[in-house]
Amino acid sequence: ILLTQSPSSLSASVGDRVTITCRASQGIGSYLAWYQQKSGKAPKLLIYAASTLQSGVPPRFSGSGSGTDFTLTISSLQPEDFATYYCQQLNTKPLTFGGGTKVEIK
């Protein structure tokens, strides 16, 4: 299953509302996760089951969607949120990831 993220990169300011989309090549129900990866670090799980926040993740992060279209929203961008974000589908094997969205400082 191919996951297409858009945009591939974006520039935003602290306090902005940011939305990243992930589109699956076929329906995957709600079996989608989102990760944050900072430079030189391992990915960190943010959201699973499309909208369930992982323990310890700030509530400014939220996820929505089902079927083929999903979104990750950061309600008020913080300095520590500048990173690359990846979606991952969990509907069928092999597990696949989107190409990533890099969030940069404007």
Add this chain to the structure above:
Amino acid sequence: QLQLQESGPGLVKPSETLSLTCTVSGASITTTTYLWGWVRQSPGKGLEWIGSIYYAGNTYDNPSLKSPVTMSVDTSRNQFSLKVNSVTAADTAIYYCARHLIGSGTYYPHDWYFDLWGRGTLVTVSS
């Protein structure tokens, strides 16, 4: 505190075998709740699932990979390992070990999100 740590050579010659080990500390690898997986990231590129293994030795790999892989578990050392055979430059990547739930089972990976990762280790394939 539960941690994962990858180890292995940072440089491998083309056509040889890449071997990595992940040491689990802070918990037993013989859990019936989790699988232990490998994910890699080519320089400047995205993430690719290599495969996952259960402590009893059951393996689940990605048939899309060009190079054949072998995974194993050593419960006495609380470690699991990855071998990638006949490597090429395309296998140059940061290799991460990671943990994910078994959840609803091993046929549908509905709960196979990675909630704990190692720091990753860069493996370069070059002569």
